[in-house]
Amino acid sequence: MALPQVIIIGRPNVGKSTLWNRLVGKKLALVDDQPGVTRDRRFGEAHLLGLDFTVVDTAGWEDEDAATLPGRMRKQTEAALEGADVALFVIDARAGLTPLDEEIARYLRETTVPIILVANKAEGKAGDHGLYESFALGLGDPVPLSAEHGEGMADLFDALLPHLDEGQRERDEQELDEEDEEALNRAPLKLAIVGRPNAGKSTLINALLKEDRLLTGPEAGITRDSIAVDWLWADPDSDEERPVRLIDTAGMRKKALVVDKLEKLAVADARHAVDFAEVVVLLLDATRGLEHQDLKIASLVLEEGRALLVAINKWDVAEDASGLFNGIRAALDDGLSQVKGLPLLAVSARTGKGLDTLIKAAFEVRAAWSKRVPTGLLNRWFDEALAKNPPPAPGGKRIKLRYITQAKIRPPGFVLFGTRLDDLPASYQRYLVNGIRRDLGFDAVPVRLTLRSPKNPFRP
Numbered sequence: 363m364a365l366p367q368v369i370i371i372g373r374p375n376v377g378k379s380t381l382w383n384r385l386v387g388k389k390l391a392l393v394d395d396q397p398g399v400t401r402d403r404r405f406g407e408a409h410l411l412g413l414d415f416t417v418v419d420t421a422g423w424e425d426e427d428a429a430t431l432p433g434r435m436r437k438q439t440e441a442a443l444e445g446a447d448v449a450l451f452v453i454d455a456r457a458g459l460t461p462l463d464e465e466i467a468r469y470l471r472e473t474t475v476p477i478i479l480v481a482n483k484a485e486g487k488a489g490d491h492g493l494y495e496s497f498a499l500g501l502g503d504p505v506p507l508s509a510e511h512g513e514g515m516a517d518l519f520d521a522l523l524p525h526l527d528e529g530q531r532e533r534d535e536q537e538l539d540e541e542d543e544e545a546l547n548r549a550p551l552k553l554a555i556v557g558r559p560n561a562g563k564s565t566l567i568n569a570l571l572k573e574d575r576l577l578t579g580p581e582a583g584i585t586r587d588s589i590a591v592d593w594l595w596a597d598p599d600s601d602e603e604r605p606v607r608l609i610d611t612a613g614m615r616k617k618a619l620v621v622d623k624l625e626k627l628a629v630a631d632a633r634h635a636v637d638f639a640e641v642v643v644l645l646l647d648a649t650r651g652l653e654h655q656d657l658k659i660a661s662l663v664l665e666e667g668r669a670l671l672v673a674i675n676k677w678d679v680a681e682d683a684s685g686l687f688n689g690i691r692a693a694l695d696d697g698l699s700q701v702k703g704l705p706l707l708a709v710s711a712r713t714g715k716g717l718d719t720l721i722k723a724a725f726e727v728r729a730a731w732s733k734r735v736p737t738g739l740l741n742r743w744f745d746e747a748l749a750k751n752p753p754p755a756p757g758g759k760r761i762k763l764r765y766i767t768q769a770k771i772r773p774p775g776f777v778l779f780g781t782r783l784d785d786l787p788a789s790y791q792r793y794l795v796n797g798i799r800r801d802l803g804f805d806a807v808p809v810r811l812t813l814r815s816p817k818n819p820f821r822p
Contacts, residue, residue, distance in 0.1 A: 366526045367416045368408070369443055371470070372452035373462045374422025377482040381452060381509035382419035385410060411519045411777055412737060412767040415526060418446070423466050448476045448525040450518075453496055455481040455489030455506065467499040476525045478518075479504045485513055516814045520779055523737075523765065550592065550605035553724050554639035556663070558614060558655055561645045562675040566711040567591065567608050570721070595721050606721065609635050614659055636662065640731065640772070641669045641724045648680035648708075652690045657697040664701055664808045667773035669731040673720055677708040702796075704806045730807045734771050740802070741765050747797050756785050766794075774798075775810040783813040 370378045385408035408417040443449060451470055453463050470477050481493050484506035496504040505521050507514025555563045568574055571593055589610045594603040636642055642663045646656060663670045672694060680686055687708060695702050705723050709716035744766045753761040763780040776798065780786075795809050 365407070365414055365416045366447040367418060367445060368522065368526075369418040369420060369446040369449045369475075370452060371420055371423060371443065371449050371466065373460065373466065376422075376452045376454040376457075377509050378422070378452050379404075379419055381450070381480070381482065381507075382406060382417055384509045384512060384515070385417045410515060410522070412769045413519060413523065413526065415447075415522075423462070443473060443475055446475050448478060448522065449473075450478050450480045451501065452480045452482050453492065453499075453504075455484040455492035455496070455504075457483075458492040459495045459498065464499065467501060471500060477501050478521045478525070480518070481506045482509050484508060485511055516777075516779070519767075520764070523767075548605075550607045551721075551725055551728055552607045552609065552638065552640040553721075554609040554611060554635050554642045554668075555645055556611050556614065556636065556642055556659055557645035558647070558650075558653070558659075561647045562711050563645050564610050566645060566673075566675060566709070566717075567610050569711040569714055570595075570608065570717055595718075597722070598718055599722070604725065609639060611635050614655070633662065636666055636668060639668055641671065641728050643720065643724065644670060644672045646672065646674045646690065648674050648676040648683075648686060651686060652693050657693075660694075660698055660704075664698070667808055667810070669727045669773070669807050670701070671705045671707065671720070671723055671727060673707045673709045673716075675709055675711055677715060678710040678713050680708075683708070701806050701808055727805070727807065730804050731774070732772050733774065733803060735768050735802050737767050740768060740776075743797070743801055747794060751790075751793060753786060753790055756787075759785075761786055769812070773808050773810060774804060775812065777812045777814050779814050781815055783815045786813065 370382055372378050382404065386406035387409060404419040406417050406419070408415050449470065451466065453459065479496060479499060479501040481489060481496055481504040483489055484493060485508040489506065493504055493506055505514065505517050507518055555566060557563055571591065591608045591610070593606045593608055595606050596603055644656060644660050644663065646652060660670060660672070672690075674680070674687070674690065677683065687706070691706055694704055694706065698704065705727060707716055707720050707723060709720055711717075744763075748763060753763055755761065759782065761780065761782045763778065763786075766776055766778045769775050769777045778794070791811055791813075795811050798804060798809055798811075799807065
């Protein structure tokens with residue numbers, strides 16, 4: 363499905379190409395203080411806080427005869443406007459309005475294309491006068507930004523979103539899911555095994571590989587370097603072989619106990635391995651249960667935004683297995699309240715119990731960690747969440763939540779737009795995050811929520 367088209371219009375040298383470069387994310391269009399550098403239309407794929415569209419850079423609009431070069435360039439801009447879903451009319455806030463700005467505004471007011479007035483170069487106080495003047499153009503509230511410094515892009519998203527048709531803005535969801543799933547199946551699963559010393563991490567990897575690939579023994583701290591091993595897992599449900607990169611790491615003891623230089627380097631290397639993993643398995647020792655150090659390791663993994671599984675090893679020698687499992691489950695939910703319901707599995711590296719289940723769960727949690735929710739579906743969920751539990755009004759002043767978008771994946775990150783967000787309680791933010799995780803298929807994946815309020819001083 364074709365992306366919606368956004369055209370950038372304005373007189374020469376107001377920063378149209380700089381804005382185009384900012385939206386595309388690359389310095390592809392030539393930029394110079396000399397007016398008239400851009401002559402032909404330039405198309406690019408823009409990505410703004412999860413919103414995808416085609417952005418069109420145009421030549422500076424000049425009041426010249428149609429037969430002249432500037433006049434022919436203006437005709438190119440007029441032609442581009444006919445196929446646009448929305449137009450960004452850019453003015454220079456520092457220079458203020460010019461007669462040519464007013465002429466362009468008169469032309470744009472007669473078109474049927476939605477117009478967003480953009481006051482560029484608005485950083486600092488030097489652009490305030492131009493902002494005030496721009497209301498006289500009759501094109502609504504200006505969006506102040508600095509294309510050069512990247513300021514005000516959240517407000518530009520705020521202005522663009524209502525004008526871009528949902529059907530055009532969202533690629534075919536089913537095809538996208540199929541493409542993502544196929545790409546994920548082809549890519550190796552980067553799976554790191556972490557835990558305290560002697561939890562059986564190297565023994566677990568040897569059991570998966572069905573060979574003595576890594577050195578093991580009863581002594582704690584045998585593994586020092588993080589070791590990566592490429593492996594093909596035979597999925598018992600589909601008879602497919604799926605690529606996995608297994609990463610063994612050094613045991614992580616309490617910081618106060620780590621005094622040896624080599625052990626310090628080994629622990630630092632293990633943390634580095636977590637950074638490059640997609641899914642991390644925290645391996646517990648069934649003979650020792652869950653300790654405070656395990657919770658610290660789990661918190662580290664979640665802070666890094668990795669998907670996390672918890673596996674209890676040595677299950678074949680566990681005493682009171684049911685009580686142990688339930689106790690660890692309760693302790694995890696209590697100690698890691700930011701991510702309730704982490705997958706908890708019982709395994710035995712010695713007997714092979716639960717190993718296929720562990721790898722299958724790792725692939726499933728990676729899929730959730732890589733998931734993108736279309737903006738339309740996300741905001742329908744958001745409207746229902748607000749209807750069920752409206753945000754509070756501290757001091758009698760209402761907090762207005764406008765909409766939400768997914769800005770990134772791996773880990774999933776969401777941006778919430780509204781006013782007075784500094785007063786939004788942490789408990790309400792947890793309500794939204796828990797709802798995203800529960801209702802939109804993210805389960806126990808770490809979800810990040812960023813709050814964004816408009817910086818436009820003229821917007822209530």
